[in-house]
Amino acid sequence: MSSSIGAEKRRMRARRRLREKRSLLIFLLPTLFFIIVFLAFPLLSSAYLSLTNIRANIFESHKFIGLRGYYHTIFKDSFFHTAMRNQSIYAVSYFVLTFTASLVLAILINELRKGTGALQVIFYLPMIIPLSIVGGIFLWIFSGTGNSFFNLVLGRLGLAQTPPVNVYGDPRYALFGLVIARSWKMTGFTLIIFLAGLQGISKEVREAAQIDGANFRQEMFRVVLPMLKPYLLIGVTWILINSMKEFDLPAVVTFGGPGTATLTLYYRAWTLAFEYWEMGRSAQVSFITAFVILAISWVFNRIFRPETAQRG
Amino acid sequence: MTRKNQSSRRTVVIYLIVIIAAVVFMFPLAWMLLTSLRPRADIYKAVPTIIPEAFNFDNYRYILTQEKFPRFFLNSVVITSSTVLIVLFSSLMGGYALGMRRFRGQNMLFFLVTLVLAVPYIMYLVPIFVMEMYLDLRNTWLGLILPYVALNLPWGLLIMRGAFSTIPLDLKDSATIDGCSEFRFVFAICTPILKPALAAATIITFVFVWEEFLFASSINVRNYTLPVYFKFLLVETQGQEWGKVGAVVVVTILPVLILFLIFRSFFIKGLSEGMLKG
Numbered sequence: 001m002s003s004s005i006g007a008e009k010r011r012m013r014a015r016r017r018l019r020e021k022r023s024l025l026i027f028l029l030p031t032l033f034f035i036i037v038f039l040a041f042p043l044l045s046s047a048y049l050s051l052t053n054i055r056a057n058i059f060e061s062h063k064f065i066g067l068r069g070y071y072h073t074i075f076k077d078s079f080f081h082t083a084m085r086n087q088s089i090y091a092v093s094y095f096v097l098t099f100t101a102s103l104v105l106a107i108l109i110n111e112l113r114k115g116t117g118a119l120q121v122i123f124y125l126p127m128i129i130p131l132s133i134v135g136g137i138f139l140w141i142f143s144g145t146g147n148s149f150f151n152l153v154l155g156r157l158g159l160a161q162t163p164p165v166n167v168y169g170d171p172r173y174a175l176f177g178l179v180i181a182r183s184w185k186m187t188g189f190t191l192i193i194f195l196a197g198l199q200g201i202s203k204e205v206r207e208a209a210q211i212d213g214a215n216f217r218q219e220m221f222r223v224v225l226p227m228l229k230p231y232l233l234i235g236v237t238w239i240l241i242n243s244m245k246e247f248d249l250p251a252v253v254t255f256g257g258p259g260t261a262t263l264t265l266y267y268r269a270w271t272l273a274f275e276y277w278e279m280g281r282s283a284q285v286s287f288i289t290a291f292v293i294l295a296i297s298w299v300f301n302r303i304f305r306p307e308t309a310q311r312g
Numbered sequence: 313m314t315r316k317n318q319s320s321r322r323t324v325v326i327y328l329i330v331i332i333a334a335v336v337f338m339f340p341l342a343w344m345l346l347t348s349l350r351p352r353a354d355i356y357k358a359v360p361t362i363i364p365e366a367f368n369f370d371n372y373r374y375i376l377t378q379e380k381f382p383r384f385f386l387n388s389v390v391i392t393s394s395t396v397l398i399v400l401f402s403s404l405m406g407g408y409a410l411g412m413r414r415f416r417g418q419n420m421l422f423f424l425v426t427l428v429l430a431v432p433y434i435m436y437l438v439p440i441f442v443m444e445m446y447l448d449l450r451n452t453w454l455g456l457i458l459p460y461v462a463l464n465l466p467w468g469l470l471i472m473r474g475a476f477s478t479i480p481l482d483l484k485d486s487a488t489i490d491g492c493s494e495f496r497f498v499f500a501i502c503t504p505i506l507k508p509a510l511a512a513a514t515i516i517t518f519v520f521v522w523e524e525f526l527f528a529s530s531i532n533v534r535n536y537t538l539p540v541y542f543k544f545l546l547v548e549t550q551g552q553e554w555g556k557v558g559a560v561v562v563v564t565i566l567p568v569l570i571l572f573l574i575f576r577s578f579f580i581k582g583l584s585e586g587m588l589k590g
Contacts, residue, residue, distance in 0.1 A: 023494050024415055030398075031406035031421075031469060038462030039428045042439035049438065105333060108326050121576055122334045128568045128579070129341070130523030132539040133561050136546055137340045140347065140554050147358055149343055184340060192580055245432060248525040252543045266434055266526075273438050274530055286435045293432060 050283035062280075073284045080285060082260045083268040087244065090175055090264060094243040097183045098190060099235065105187070106194035107220070120195070124188035131185060131248035138181040139253050142167035168254050171261035178249045178262055186242060190235040197231030198224070237300045244293050265289045341565075348372070348558030355555055371559035381560065384541040389567075390453055391537060392521040395460040399468045399517045400510060402461065407472025408498045412484060422473070425466045433463060433526060441530055451535040456528060460521050468513040475509035476502070511578050515571070522568055538564045 050069060054062040073080050105123065109116050126134070141149045144166025151164040167177040201224060209223045225232070247266035250256050256263040256271065265285060273282035347355055348371050350364040375381045409415070410422055440459050441450075449455035479502060487497045503510070525539045532540065538560075545560060572579050 024409055024413055027405045027409040027413070027494075027498075028421075029405075030402035031409075031425075031465065034402065034458075034462040034465050035424065035428065038440060038459055039431075039436060039466075040424070042436040042443070043428070043431060045439040046435045105330065108330050111326050112323070112330070119330060119334060120580065123337055124576075124580055125569075125572070126337070126341070128519055128572050129565055130525070130539050130542075132523070132525050132542050133564055136542060136557060136561060137344050139546065139551075140557065141340055141343060143551055145551070147356065147360060152359065184337070187337075245434075247434070248539070251525065251529065252539075252546065266432075269434055270437075270526070270530070273441075279438050279442075282438060283435075286432065286438075290432050290435060294430075 046283045046286065049280050050287050052280045054280040055277050065280075069280055069284050070288070073281060073288065077281075079260065079263065079268060083263045083265050083285075086175060086261070086263055087246075087265050090179060090246060091240055091243045093176060094179045094183055095236070095239050097179060098187055098239050101183065102187045102190035102235070103194055103232075106191050106198055107224070109191075110195060110198040120188075120192065123191050126185045127188045129185060131182070132252045134181050134185045135178075135249045135253040138177065138184075139168060142177055144169050169258055171258050174254050174258060174261045178246070178253065181249055181253070182243070182246065186239070190239060193231055193235050193238075194228065197228045201227050233300060237297050240296050240300075241293050244289060244296075265292075344558045344561050347554050348556075348562055350555060352555055371555040372563070375556055375559045375563065380541065381563075384536045384538055385563070387453065387532075387535060388522065388538040391456050391460065392518055394453070394457050395464065395521045396514055396517045398457065398461045399464045400513060402465055403468030403472040403513060404498060404503065404506075404510075406465075406469050407476050408494075408502070410469065411473040411476030412479065412481070425469050429466045429470070436463070437527060437530060440527070444531060451532050453535075455531050456524075456537070459527055459531075460517075460524065463527075464517045464520060467516055471509050471513050471516075472506070475506045479505060508578075511575065512581065515575065515579055518571065519568060 051064060051066055052062050053065050053069065109119050112119075129137075142165075143150075144164055145151070146155075146164045148164070150167065151160065154160050154165065165173070167173045205227070206219060206223060209219045214222065245266055246264040247270060250262045250264055250267045251270070254262040256267050266289065269282045269285035269289065272278045272285060346362070346364055349367045349369070350360070351366055351368050351370070354360055354364055354366070410418065410425075436459070444450050444455050449458070483501070484497060487501055488494075492501070523539060524537070525543075528537045529540045529543065536544070542560060542564065545557060549557060
């Protein structure tokens with residue numbers, strides 16, 4: 001009697017375990033499907049592509065060339081060199097503009113009591129505007145007709161040029177024009193991060209500094225900014241990584257030009273694949289971009305880690 | 313006394329700077345909005361006034377009644393909303409498994425999820441493009457929905473896994489004892505508790521898909537979404553129709569803007585989390 005109850009219990013437990021296993025599989029099915037088919041498999045094929053001389057047709061005969069493709073891209077491809085140079089100028093100027101603007105605004109807003117919510121909404125608003133649309137907005141403001149807003153302002157300041165300045169049509173200015181457009185969209189994001197950090201700094205610490213006779217600048221550089229370091233780290237890393245992924249603006253506004261003035265790494269990888277049908281070479285540029293991004297986040301983590309660790 | 317005076321003067325100066333900055337910040341969008349409301353002759357005057365001399369809605373009437381814009385708007389709406397729904401469903405399922413169940417390979421799977429988050433999206437593009445070429449999925453809604461779900465799912469999983477791990481296991485045990493199936497537990501009992509997490513996942517996915525350009529411009533080369541349509545509109549109009557471009561800008565932004573103004577705190581928090589992804 002008792003043994004049959006035990007057997008019954010065991011059978012029930014086994015059945016339950018089987019049912020749980022089956023249900024687990026069902027719960028994981030969508031995740032596994034999307035991750036394996038649309039992420040893991042493409043990633044591995046991309047890695048394989050980058051080691052071949054493959055062109056448009058994947059099933060065409062192609063050779064496995066190992067790292068020779070990378071060698072060629074890094075040392076022989078002058079378009080890649082241009083893209084790399086543009087990307088560096090782009091990253092540095094975008095970083096300077098976005099970081100300064102968002103940090104200064106965050107510090108100022110943090111000093112205020114009323115209306116900070118509304119201000120946050122205003123500065124954050126451009127974040128939700130699609131980047132291609134942002135490109136169109138600035139294309140109009142910076143366009144090369146005498147009555148574009150930018151040229152009207154130049155006229156008011158007595159700096160009018162003939163012919164009028166065409167920011168995105170001039171290789172000297174085009175890249176910086178894109179920097180301004182992207183920076184306008186993205187400043188709100190780092191501003192929110194920095195503001196969150198500033199609000200975490202207790203009033204007492206700052207008051208103590210004031211009582212000790214620190215002026216505003218000393219208070220900022222000696223007390224506030226050091227305490228803000230973890231947030232600055234997130235901001236810096238994000239701004240730099242974000243700037244490496246510049247595709248929408250050159251694709252919509254400048255087509256990488258004029259000439260190659262706004263050729264970015266992403267845009268180079270894209271044109272290799274979708275205009276020249278050089279899938280292998282495109283994959284090489286993508287992997288190099290990914291490597292640069294990885295290196296940036298690694299370096300900044302190393303630089304800042306001791307302090308962040310101390311703060312727990 | 314002087315100290316107090318000084319600090320109130322400082323506050324005024326700070327307000328002044330911040331408000332000027334806010335005006336400068338709102339300006340590009342406002343300028344586009346004003347342009348879209350101007351009569352055509354007004355736009356191409358040598359020196360237009362800041363506020364239009366007359367408001368008219370011709371540009372809006374034009375873009376809403378022509379054939380292309382409404383069709384591409386519909387594309388964007390269908391692709392975005394389906395992606396959001398599938399991401400929510402899949403990340404509820406997967407988030408439950410990762411957050412409340414224990415199984416072999418769990419950490420491995422989670423590591424894989426966070427790994428693909430860090431990879432720049434352009435790495436997935438070419439293989440997905442080739443795959444869809446052979447499956448004949450290009451220029452269809454599904455052809456963009458599938459990769460978009462995949463790109464947003466890891467982030468959704470991360471959010472939902474975190475949310476599920478805050479639900480006490482006792483709740484699940486008592487539900488099981490009451491004869492509640494796992495599916496009912498996830499979708500009927502947990503879902504209401506997880507509303508904030510679901511909202512964050514919705515917002516991140518919605519904003520991402522609404523603006524996505526890289527995949528959309530490569531895969532759907534005939535059946536555009538709005539950002540891609542916008543690119544070709546700029547090419548087509550050659551700077552001669554800024555009023556119409558402005559109207560397209562305003563109508564394209566409107567859905568996200570409405571969502572943003574209703575759920576702004578969710579947005580600022582949720583998007584900030586989401587923007588850290590690839």
